[in-house]
Amino acid sequence: MFYGSGMGNSNVHATDPLPMLAAGGGAGRGRRHLVLPERTEIGNLWLAVANKFGASLDRFGEVYGFG
Numbered sequence: 001m002f003y004g005s006g007m008g009n010s011n012v013h014a015t016d017p018l019p020m021l022a023a024g025g026g027a028g029r030g031r032r033h034l035v036l037p038e039r040t041e042i043g044n045l046w047l048a049v050a051n052k053f054g055a056s057l058d059r060f061g062e063v064y065g066f067g
């Protein structure tokens with residue numbers, strides 16, 4: 001399950017920091033708390049989720065893989 005917002009600060013239309021919560025254990029790893037580096041592209045999350053469910057994508061939008 002994912003819960004978040006499209007904006008970090010809607011008063012100035014800022015997308016950083018973007019609040020996002022991903023909860024569940026369907027991927028086999030749970031009970032973790034991750035804090036990603038500032039300005040990490042949200043597309044990285046969606047790319048990882050798509051790949052976990054079997055989609056063989058190497059990019060999502062303007063974000064190109066994890067290298």
